[in-house]
Amino acid sequence: MACGYAGKILYVDLSGMRHWAEPLDVGLSERFIGGSGLAAPLLFKEAPPGTEPLSPDNALIFLTGPFTGTMIPTSGRHCVVTRSPLTLTWGECDAGGHWGTALKRAGWDGIVVRGRAEYPVYLWVKDGHAEIRRADRVWGMDVYDADEALRTETSRDAVTGLIGPAGEKLVLLASIVFDGRDARVTARGGPGAVMGSKLLKGIVVSGTGPRPSAHHQKSLDQDLKARLPEIVRGGKALNEYGSANGVTGAEFSGDLPLMNWRKGSWPEGAAKLSGKAMAETILTGKFFCGACVIGCGRRVAVKTGRWAGVDGAGPEYESLGTLGSLCLVDDLEAVAKATELCNRLGLDTISTGSAVAFAMECYEKGLITKADAGLPLEWGSGEALVTLVEQMGNAVGLGAVLGRGVKRAAQEIGGLAPEYALHSKGLELPAHDPRAYYSSALSYATSNRGACHLAGLTHIFERATVMPEIGVESPMDRFTGEGKGRMVAAAQNVMGVMDSLKVCKFGLFAGITVTDMARWYTLLTGRETSPAALIAIGERIFNLKRVYNVRCGFSRKDDTMPDRILTLRRGEGGAARGLPPLGEHLADYYEARGWSEEGIPTRETLERLGLDGF
Amino acid sequence: MLVRISVLLGAECKEEASLELEEGATVGDAFRRAASLWSSKWPAGFYDRDSGDFYGTLMVNYRHASMGDPLADGDSVVLLPSMAGG
Ligand code: SF4
DSSP states (O other): OOTTOOOEEEEEETTTTEEEEEEOOHHHHHHHOSHHHHHHHHHHHHSOTTOOTTSTTSOEEEEOOTTTTSSSTTOOOEEEEEEOTTTSSEEEEEEOSSHHHHHHHTTOSEEEEESOOSSOEEEEEETTEEEEEEOTTTTTOOHHHHHHHHHHHSOTTOEEEEOOHHHHTTOTTBOEEESTTSOEEEOTTOHHHHHHHTTEEEEEEEOOSOOOOOTTHHHHHHHHHHHHHHHHHHTHHHHHHOGGGHHHHHHHHTOSOOTTTTOOOOHHHHHHTSHHHHHHHTEEEEEOOTTOSSOOEEEEEOOSSTTTTOEEEOOOHHHIIIIIGGGTOOOHHHHHHHHHHHHHHTBOHHHHHHHHHHHHHHHHTTSSOHHHHSSOOOTTOHHHHHHHHHHHHHTOHHHHHHTTOHHHHHHHHOTTHHHHOOEETTEEOOSSOTTTSTHHHHHHHHOTTSSOSTTTOGGGGGTTOOBGGGTBOSOOOTTOOTTHHHHHHHHHHHHHHHHHHTOOTHHHHTTOOHHHHHHHHHHHHOOOOOHHHHHHHHHHHHHHHHHHHHHTTOOGGGSOOOHHHHHOOOOSSTTSSOOOOHHHHHHHHHHHHTBOTTSOBOHHHHHHTTOTTO | OEEEEEEESSSSEEEEEEEEOOTTOBHHHHHHHHHHHHGGGSOTTTBOTTTOOBOSEEEETTEEOOTTOBOOTTOEEEEEOOOOOO
16 A cells, blocks of 8 residues: 555445454556545445435445645645435535544544444544444533543544534534534535434544655655745735634625625725634634644634623634624624534535525515524624524424525525525525636536535635646736636646645745646655646546536536626625626536536546446 | 835735845845824734734745745735635
């Protein structure tokens, strides 16, 4: 087995209450690397397209990448892959923290869970030993409390990955939360509901083994020593103010979503939600994921006032942009409270904030009443925000409807509600407005898990980031379609590689390049590669995920964006005039991908990528 | 030595000038000149006028740079707010 890999995967069948080890398929690891790339052929095998997401047949795949557990910067990451119960597409999430590192140091590349237990259980992994244990005592507990209880029961050094009440109640926006109070979350598309459907409360890991050694250890050490100072410098702003530092800049450029995507400008509100405001008010500390030299994690506490008691991971940019600005809530403490509730109850902050904004618009338009919600759902109301988050996490009242995601909720509410439900393939939009960065429309529309900014992260190339390895030598004009089809496809390929090696996307902001990744991959594993060769693997990975979706019935008709994004101008602010021309971009994109006009990978494309067996 | 300095506040160039700097000038020298010209219009969280701290990203010829890095004739310095993701 190449260096960087543990060489084995833990398989768990909860129906039979048994588990066993299987060797990692070396050939697959060469063709798909690891992480969500390697998870693609595994999902085909373990939960073929068409598998009912909340049935025992669905698989929940936790995988590290070859970089996980090493000292390669920002590599302390892992993914969770499943068929999404929210979107019914390929489901994929990525998280930092220390859980992935613990798993690798315990001697495992990943865990594949299938079946359904007869009673609530958790999985305890201590180095090479695994055990399925009863979880009755912690079933019903929120994530922070269950983290404390299970680490007391097992080992204080253990790291947990847990669902909260939302996952237990099969809320379709449910997440899996890692690292307890320093929450790092696999959130999008409802993986927590899949875990809940298996009656699996969590996976607790203690890994005391050494870090993976490298094929060329001395050269890798020297390389990292030379590169780290520049990466630390590049990540200074993220360290200083966290991802929240992006809030004011995003508002300025028209990128920050406001009032369910209807408003153009909100500088005073953005300033109150900024990283600087957080640092001056509720910030108590910072934290780092495994092997990270940037450290964007925020710890916050609210000690007095209406939202007193908040104490844990603070809101990230995405949470501020959805629980905050999308609902016009400028009370940072209320947003911190809503974020903590999402972490404790196990909810995706992006989809949850979007559902609250949707409900506020339905209330404004008379489709939801005060009696339905239990209180007035006025724009900007922190009280309404927190109340709805609580309802969603516990699947009660109006929250039970909203917790099914805006697409389903709109169908239930009826009338014009579907117009106010912003999603693509059923996944709520993240907090970057495609009217500010045109490529995002295409990137969201074609992302395999539904509207996702991380699958392509293309807006950064329309701003100030360059990537010569994919032909972006200088930043592209954000308001034109010129060259965007090709760029989006190439960027998605790169992001697929990062999700497979396990490198944090914030590493790009700190100056980590594809060339760095290729060099580190060779030095670590001993496998000769190049940036172009890695990107070609990224193309294979992206296409295989697409094939999964095609087999589930998805095609061009689903590569869409909400009408509001394509037809309603923001009107003021940094993106006042723009409307992304998605249709034009889509044709260029399909051509660049080698797909048919219906968005189906052609036979030639699949053969070229070695995917004809799928 | 002529250096081009651009301030990007959200993709578009908001301020741009060619500055004459002394031989041996650093990125920090160029930054301080830009701050003296334009910082009254920069958003919160980008630059702290009291402490002089800059919380964005510095680039020279679209490569990450730091304040102490030397500049050469014709270099292009870019200041931008930090990126955000999720
Ligand atoms: S930059 Fe932030 S999210 Fe990324 S690995 Fe570091 S601490 Fe984690």
